[in-house]
Amino acid sequence: MSSTIKFKLSFMMFLEFFIWGAWFVTLGTFLSQTLNATGLEIANVFSTQSWGAIIAPFIIGMIADRYFNAERILSILHLVGAVLMYQMYQATDIAVFYPYVLAYMILYMPTLSLVNSISFRQLTNPEKQFSGIRIWGTIGWIVAGLSISYLFKWDSGEGLLRNTFLMGAIGSFVLGVFSLALPKTPPVKVEDAQKASITEVLGLDAIKLLKDRNFLIFFVSSILICIPLAFYYQNANLFLSEIGLENPTGKMTIGQVSEVLFLLALPVFFTRFGFKKTILIGMLAWGVRYLLFAYGNASEASFMLLLGIALHGICYDFFFVSGQIYTDSKAGTKYKNAAQGLITLATYGVGQLIGFWVAGYVAEKYADLKTSDISAFWTQVWIIPAGIAIVVFVLFMVFFKDEKVNNEQTLTN
The missing domain is CATH 1.20.1250.20 (MFS general substrate transporter like domains)
Incomplete structure (x- = not known):
């Protein structure tokens, strides 16, 4: 080139x-x-x-x-x-x-x-x-x-x-x-x-992969974990601005730096701990991140907010990138593109669509609290996605049977 x-x-x-x-x-x-x-x-x-x-x-x-x-x-x-x-x-x-x-x-x-x-x-x-x-x-x-x-x-x-x-x-x-x-x-x-066909273009041909119990559990978990993800996109900058953190947009770029660093570390985690443990770490990171947001502040506990932002690398890479690798390994040659399209449609389409609506409903539910106690309002807003992430973590841990993912080329390149 x-x-x-x-x-x-x-x-x-x-x-x-x-x-x-x-x-x-x-x-x-x-x-x-x-x-x-x-x-x-x-x-x-x-x-x-x-x-x-x-x-x-x-x-x-x-x-x-x-x-x-x-x-x-x-x-x-x-x-x-x-x-x-x-x-x-x-x-x-x-x-x-x-x-x-x-x-x-x-x-x-x-x-x-x-x-x-x-x-x-x-x-x-x-x-x-x-x-x-x-x-x-x-x-x-x-x-x-x-x-x-x-x-x-x-x-x-x-x-x-x-x-x-x-x-x-x-x-x-x-x-x-x-x-x-x-x-x-x-x-x-x-x-x-x-x-x-239209079904092939949309990745719907890969629906037959859902007959595999493990892939079905992963598929459902992918949709569910996108609900707390939507809270971050929709609320994080507004939250940091309203509680008084200086230069919130600039500080949020820590998340992208973290994403690059943890992407480099992902092959080590994947090889040493396997797919299930790696993706569980990603799910758990979502819950921890939102708890840090719920109880951090812009003064003496601002380190909690920055740590929550920095967890973006684990949250995203360990779940979504690991999930792409897992999907690729399960799909086989015939359904590789279709399977990735199906997961993208499920996560960025259906999952986040539900998540944005849930986040909006939660904000409306506690809107009265926002005028009287902004800190209490945001604590309530972040506790809910933290709880959702923990529930998804537990469900995946219990129902997903550990298996070896053979996709070394994807990890090492």
Whole structure:
């Protein structure tokens, strides 16, 4: 792979996740403090990510993979996304904001698959080269968070978070234009693409894997653990802002740094402790993280908040990455893509959709407490996902039978 192509792919990944990190982390805070949205209204906005994840396979599998170059689709989606993001920047109330964010997420979520497809088609040794490309996406997310807190200081001023959408719009426009300079990535041959049914595109062919008791338990657990995950995405930045932690968006990038470090440590844990124990550690980390949030504060116990943020690496890598490895090993050659699609649909689609609604309901339930005792409000909000995570941990520990996962190539590359 030439250095030019490597630079283009790396910059593409950087912008892809810079755009997402530029506005999504602070979205809950913006909706609450600037648009005065209720808990359920915030939940509906965050749910657009799940609707985008559910619709994305149709856009990619049924349209992009058949008829158009991937880099051109990526360009169009981001250019239109820039316009929608600018409309979100100008929105003055939740009723105006919602249609734009829904349309944006339906267009953005497919781009996550597109950037991967473009990368894999250019790499000569994807198993070894892709991680070096993908890490620039994490760097992009970190740069966005640090810019918000420390460069522009948008965390510290009322109404300034509106500018995050302008930053996202600019980033989306740049990537839309830059995508035209990416290596050409034509669709697969029409005769091959037509062989894929809708059920195959959506990963539904892999449903037969649910006949395996262990995989069924893992599948259900994946959906359930995404309920507490949604609490983090929806509430973490707002929580840290409201209790007075300085530069919350910048500090939340500790989670992405942790994600990179624990991804490097994952093969050691996986090899030494096996799949079941590794994934149980990930589940337990969710419960511990939310307990730290529930009882930490922005003064003498701020270390609890920072530790909770830092646990993101264990929470995400030990469950989701381990789960992808497990799914790959169980699926076999025939169902590898379908099985990964099914798990993605279940987690980012169904699981988080339920989670966002539950988080919104909980926020509404304790809304009266928020006006009288903000600390008590957030304690209640975080205790619930902590409890859910612990219940999932126990169920998985009891019902999942330990088995050896033979996927050494995935772990070592």
